Amino acid sequence: MDHVVRVGATHVEELAEILGVSAMTVYRDVAELERTQLVTRRRGEVTAAESSLTEASYRLRMNTNSEVKNTLADAARAYLKRGSSLMVDDSSSTIPLLSDLSEVTPITVITNAEFVAKYVRDQDDVRLLLIGGEYESWADSYFGDLAEVAISQLRVDLCVMSSSALTATHFYHPNENVARVKRAMLNVSRKKVLLVDSSKFDRSALYKVGPNTMFDVVITDTNTPAHIIDQLEEQGIAVEIVPAD
Known part of the structure; x- marks a missing residue:
């Protein structure tokens, strides 16, 4: 989650490589974050969502x-x-x-x-x-x-x-x-x-x-x-x- 907030948006494959886990594991974890409305996922891209606890990166906010x-x-x-x-x-x-x-x-x-x-x-x-x-x-x-x-x-x-x-x-x-x-x-x-x-x-x-x-x-x-x-x-x-x- 910290990486997604920092960069604004990333892909499942990139997260899997950074974390050293399988893409399936990342998909499962991202699904949980989606349920808590911390991220959104579309076509493999994971984007940080603003919430009462986090704000999206400046790159995401700019757009x-x-x-x-x-x-x-x-x-x-x-x-x-x-x-x-x-x-x-x-x-x-x-x-x-x-x-x-x-x-x-x-x-x-x-x-x-x-x-x-x-x-x-x-x-x-x-x-x-x-x-x-x-x-x-x-x-x-x-x-x-x-x-x-x-x-x-x-x-x-x-x-x-x-x-x-x-x-x-x-x-x-x-x-x-x-x-x-x-x-x-x-x-x-x-x-x-x-x-x-x-x-x-x-x-x-x-x-x-x-x-x-x-x-x-x-x-x-x-x-x-x-x-x-x-x-x-x-x-x-x-x-x-x-x-x-």
Whole structure:
């Protein structure tokens, strides 16, 4: 399971070779993981599924709900300002936002994610600050005490991130280190924007990051139920709705 989570997707034959067991044994074990909804299997390919205890690798997340992520990111562009600082974590939803920053340069981007840094490091007039710490390959990002201390020394204009699970009042993450870094980033940011598609609501995960009121703005899609939008607005959070398709 650790290997599947780390790489996002693999094949039964590869798992059999890594584990030194027969393909039949792998099929049996994968079937058990499917029953617990930790993985999915199709034509011999085994893919990690998000749950309250695990999050899929960044490679898998990058290719999930990509159209909605693009639309959410387009709406978030309105909050980018020339000469400002922007902090993002390992949320794959921020990638479309960062792919072309030419209209808001000069700008400083701060992140703990290597795969995020790759999208901005070669853009003109973009200053990149990469937060270090303990490297986690499944997220291609840095976490832990070193990362949190470095973040605490900053004061940032804008923080944009996503969440894998939200209830009416709080947001959560399956990984404690990710939850702690998210909390640290929000605590040092003046404006906080959450990009979240409708599938992430009415879900919880193992670690509570904080109350939804840590965000000033939530950008979501038209498939989000009206009662959830009402609950967010009742908490004083501005909600922006974009087309789901």
